[in-house]
Amino acid sequence: MSILSENIRYLRNQLGYSQQKVADDLIITRGRYAKYEDDATEPPIEILLKISRYYHVSIDLLVSVDLRKIPLKEILELPDNRILLPIKVDNRGENKIEIIPHKASMGYLNGYADPEYIESLQTISLPFLKGGKYRAFPADGASMPPHKDNAYIIGKYIENLADMRTGKTYVFLTRSEGITYKRLLKVNKETLEVSADNVFYKSYEIHLSDILEIWQYASSLATQEFSKDDFQFDNIAIIRMLQELKNEIRELKGNSPTTDNI
Template identity: 35%
Template sequence: MNLNEKIRLIRRELGLTQSALAEKLGVTRASLGAYEEGRAAPSYQFLLSLADLAGTKVDDLLRESNRIKVARNETPGQIPLVPVRAAAGYQKGFPDDEYVSELPHISLPFLGKGNFRAFEIMGDSMLPLPSGSIVIGEKVERLSDLKDGRTYVLVTRNEGIVYKRVFNHIRDQGVLTLVSDNSKYKPYTVDPMEIHEAWAAKAYISQEFPMGSRHPDSYRDAMGSGG
């Protein structure tokens, strides 16, 4: 791992944007960006400050083959939330740490450690999940790791942000099949090249409680019979 890669890794491990880390270290965001991309060499003072912030040593930063373990707070952080009104902007802004940092955030400590993101899902295609629910997903780095029959939030080039049940046919057909839980919507295929991000559904938040499976009259009957 090269020095520029270590600088980028440390920033991300600390959960800081380029602007935030640059301010802490007394440099401009442009300079930090140049260090991360390997277009400029940081000063020794910068490396001292960075090593101190990361709880490591300058020697560890300078050894090309050495990986960095950042000493950081292990408390689960807040999760960026992509509301419906921000969905269009997210399709373009998702690679930008600054953009993501400005999104609303929610805290769900029970999820533990991981790279999570929350998405507001509208529509009835995934009923019984109510429209307006917030689905929390964990980042899937490789589309080949998508599991058949699991649900994912997909950030796509042409379809926007969709929440679907996925069947992985990349190896044999070169496509993913997306299926809605609501049977009135037909399955369709998508080219993996159209997908920017995939997030495996881990939890959801809704202001609507699930309906009981019994007819309301059956509850009255049960109460009347004392059962």
């Protein structure tokens, strides 16, 4: 079998996906995809490009390196494993920033690797954003204050995990969640620990194998006016903080020596 057929079979099994699921996601028949894994036929370049973006592994690695010998985390960190996005410019030479609409945000999960879908998106240009590829994503104001619903986060495309920094915020495109905007807390061996800035949401881990794209916060666009309340603690959040403080005091009292023990 060819390296390509072995690699795509290996990657699919690592994700625990069936051939039918992968074929459906690639919008081809299961029989056609099975022939690629069985090395009965080679995919044309447009399908190979879709497979590359689907598994988040560059075409060069897919066809030339036995991925079974390299841990998945190391594959994602390899300098050559880059799925480059074309940087489009307007007639003034400024970057075109594609806008993912709020109502169609879930459609991005299926269309992020489709040139026709990306070409259909509306664009804006911001002269102060240069030196990279940028895209605008809808924000969930409930989890990441002070960003409001209907706001947009403009992210800069991250090609390598080594370029990420803890404490910074990122837009993640994952197979399980779609678009999510979170703060990076920790980089683990096989996962990223992230959290919302809203204290009501607990931190959680995103598996590296689940990540399709990463975009670092570069700017934001608000579509609603801010009020004073947007920059004040919610009463419920204050109550929660007081409750946590009471619990900590109770624990300290429980651990402190009594007069009987002196």
